[in-house]
Amino acid sequence: MKILSNWLRAYLPALKVSDRQLADDLTLRGIAVEGVFDLGSSNGSLFEMDITTNRVDAMNHYGIAREAAAMYDIPLLPLEASLPAARPAKQPFPVRIEAQDLCGRFTARVLRNVKIAPSSGEVAQRFALLEQKLIGNAVDATNFVTMAMGHPTHAFDLDKVEGAIVVRRAKAGERLKLLDGTERTLVADDLVVADEQKALALAGVMGGWDTMITPATKNILVEAAWFDPGSVRRSSRRHGLHTDASHRFERGADFAAPPIASALVSCLILAAGGEIEGEIVDVVVPEFAARTIARPPISLAIGEVTRILGKTVEGQPIDAATVERYLTALGCGVQPTSGGPYTVTLPSWRLDLEREIDLIEEVARLHGYNRFSNTLPNFAGSVVELPWAAKEKMLRGKLLAAGHTEAISSTFCSATEAVTFAPQPNSYVPLGNPLSEEVGCLRPSLVPGMLTMLAHNLNREVDDLKLFEMGTIFTGNTDRVQERPSLVLGATGAAIAPHAHAEGRAYTFFDMKGAAEELLAGFVTRSSYFDTFPAASGLMPQWLHPGRAARLVADGETVGFFGQLAPQEAQLRKLRQTVFVGEFDLERLYRHALREPAARELSRFPAVVRDFSLIFPDAIQWRQISDALQVLAIAEMRSFEPLEIFRGGKTVSLAPGHYSILLRAVFQAQERTLRDEEVQGWWERIIEAVRSLGGVLRS
Numbered sequence: 058m059k060i061l062s063n064w065l066r067a068y069l070p071a072l073k074v075s076d077r078q079l080a081d082d083l084t085l086r087g088i089a090v091e092g093v094f095d096l097g098s099s100n101g102s103l104f105e106m107d108i109t110t111n112r113v114d115a116m117n118h119y120g121i122a123r124e125a126a127a128m129y130d131i132p133l134l135p136l137e138a139s140l141p142a143a144r145p146a147k148q149p150f151p152v153r154i155e156a157q158d159l160c161g162r163f164t165a166r167v168l169r170n171v172k173i174a175p176s177s178g179e180v181a182q183r184f185a186l187l188e189q190k191l192i193g194n195a196v197d198a199t200n201f202v203t204m205a206m207g208h209p210t211h212a213f214d215l216d217k218v219e220g221a222i223v224v225r226r227a228k229a230g231e232r233l234k235l236l237d238g239t240e241r242t243l244v245a246d247d248l249v250v251a252d253e254q255k256a257l258a259l260a261g262v263m264g265g266w267d268t269m270i271t272p273a274t275k276n277i278l279v280e281a282a283w284f285d286p287g288s289v290r291r292s293s294r295r296h297g298l299h300t301d302a303s304h305r306f307e308r309g310a311d312f313a314a315p316p317i318a319s320a321l322v323s324c325l326i327l328a329a330g331g332e333i334e335g336e337i338v339d340v341v342v343p344e345f346a347a348r349t350i351a352r353p354p355i356s357l358a359i360g361e362v363t364r365i366l367g368k369t370v371e372g373q374p375i376d377a378a379t380v381e382r383y384l385t386a387l388g389c390g391v392q393p394t395s396g397g398p399y400t401v402t403l404p405s406w407r408l409d410l411e412r413e414i415d416l417i418e419e420v421a422r423l424h425g426y427n428r429f430s431n432t433l434p435n436f437a438g439s440v441v442e443l444p445w446a447a448k449e450k451m452l453r454g455k456l457l458a459a460g461h462t463e464a465i466s467s468t469f470c471s472a473t474e475a476v477t478f479a480p481q482p483n484s485y486v487p488l489g490n491p492l493s494e495e496v497g498c499l500r501p502s503l504v505p506g507m508l509t510m511l512a513h514n515l516n517r518e519v520d521d522l523k524l525f526e527m528g529t530i531f532t533g534n535t536d537r538v539q540e541r542p543s544l545v546l547g548a549t550g551a552a553i554a555p556h557a558h559a560e561g562r563a564y565t566f567f568d569m570k571g572a573a574e575e576l577l578a579g580f581v582t583r584s585s586y587f588d589t590f591p592a593a594s595g596l597m598p599q600w601l602h603p604g605r606a607a608r609l610v611a612d613g614e615t616v617g618f619f620g621q622l623a624p625q626e627a628q629l630r631k632l633r634q635t636v637f638v639g640e641f642d643l644e645r646l647y648r649h650a651l652r653e654p655a656a657r658e659l660s661r662f663p664a665v666v667r668d669f670s671l672i673f674p675d676a677i678q679w680r681q682i683s684d685a686l687q688v689l690a691i692a693e694m695r696s697f698e699p700l701e702i703f704r705g706g707k708t709v710s711l712a713p714g715h716y717s718i719l720l721r722a723v724f725q726a727q728e729r730t731l732r733d734e735e736v737q738g739w740w741e742r743i744i745e746a747v748r749s750l751g752g753v754l755r756s
Contacts, residue, residue, distance in 0.1 A: 058106040058107075063101035065125065080102075088121060092104070092105035114207065127383060128423060140324055141333060142333075150165050150335065152221065156225050159224075159285045161285065162283040162346075166279045166323055168323060169276050169333075171275065171330060172331060198212070198325035203301055208305070210322050211250075216276050223253065224249075226248060227248070229244055246295075248285075259298070260288070261306040262293050262303045263302070280319075281318040283311075283349075287489060293307060356400060358399075358413070359398070362380055365414070366420070367429060368432065387404065388407065389404060445647045461523045463524075466506025467500070468528075477505075480501065485499070486532070486534060500530055502543070503543050507524065508547070521554065527542065530542075542644055543642060546569060548636070565637075570587065570607065572639075580611075581652050601621065617642060622636040663725070664695070667724070669720040671752045672718075673752040674751050689743065693724045693725060693726050693731065694739065696722070698720070700720070
């Protein structure tokens, strides 16, 4: 944004500092001046400003002058417009606000017998310095006032307005030709300024072609209004229009500004000729007035100011007089109470002030953060760990030890991703005011962020990846948002890189299964298992490959899904190699206690190893074999594990539908040497358990 220092000085006749000093002081107080350009001895300087989105009040010359007046404790001239007396009107100009939830205030002033001419004098001079195009005195007046005080206005050719002004929602499919020459098809959510027959302007964004000011215009209707920021933002994004007006309205304009803005515009137009007909028509919606100019006051305690800000570099805290001076200069009403906190009424142009801490921040900002000692505020108590901190630390440690790298993705995702990755249909939260369609929803899953990070690395020739993220997901709807902790794993490329003593190996489904088992092993669970469902059942996430995915269940609760990414998702994201991904519900995992490591003294007695070569039907899975052996509860059986699986070959054949497994069991007692008859008894019990599953010893 461009600001003229001479224009600022017109509002601040007592300002004595140089332009360079003014720029530096404003920057130190959050009104950033990124560049200062000399325009000549009589023209002052041009400031290139970067104003944050919450400070719409400073997106104009008068707002910045207000900041300077507060900084230097100098008077600020009021905005004044000396209008000629109005000639009587038969009746006030009719204005109706039908969409009272989208328009809070609308003012209309009728100007008759105006003369449309090129702008001259102060307007032309300042426009030239700002490199602003001159159009005509009426249009230039509206642009000039926007730059002066920050409130957008609009001028209609009154003779082309049919009947009353009606602020309403557009009719679905209604057409409107705008001032830029484009014709737009409106939707029912668009707010328009219309007459009795047609739409005249897209409210808060751009005026219409049919009622624009031309050299033939004789009568003008000056509009100054206040529109709901969300409505303007939606229309602006929907139609791809970003204007000076929409930039200000969608950030929250000053509800009290329309009458003075209308007077300033009218004064500039009438300088070339014309007269006012009737008084200004000012229609106000009480609900919006209560939320803006009639907001409840804030209580401010000087003791809290001292506690938060501490001492200044001079060794003393900010006193009450300084607090009063700063807040009063910003437009606040400061009323002391007997022995208690101040009651602070808020200015209409500062909708960003909502709490006591906001006022304290304003005091600190105007005083200068560099003028406070580097001390921390007083704090009583101690830092308390979250209940799940130890469990989170355990998970992070296991994943880092396994070679995963922690990553952080965006909290937002697109609506398409929200639909695809939401755990249940329609259980995602759209944003009411998104920055773009790509970040229009709160993420219902960590998976889309993980896939974005994997794609980002693969597109930069990083082919071997093992990443994880622990974060919050958001489900529910706009009325009730539920936040839950979640964990996502993502991997592609090599699981083990080749080196001098081993060959490399690609990451597979079973690597992710092993990672899931290792994570679950850190918690105390009664039972756990993996299973899957047919693709047609709809019980598996649609972002997983229907034949290469599994579910993890612990104590009867689903705690996660993992597997190979579905082909359609891989193609959509242009992933050029196989990707594995899994998401786990940390809220359910955290319900389980951590498994405490237990040290056990090593036995001094020898172990006995027995191998079993067994044949099973293909329907029997390892989990069933493991469960059957655990049920035996042989205390001396330290371990049992499969060494190899054989499904037949050229030299040795098995019956169709069967496989052979070599099982090794290790027996060892803590206090004695095992006897052969003991081991033989356990061997027979194991064979009996195997036979109950349909298995036999291989001959």
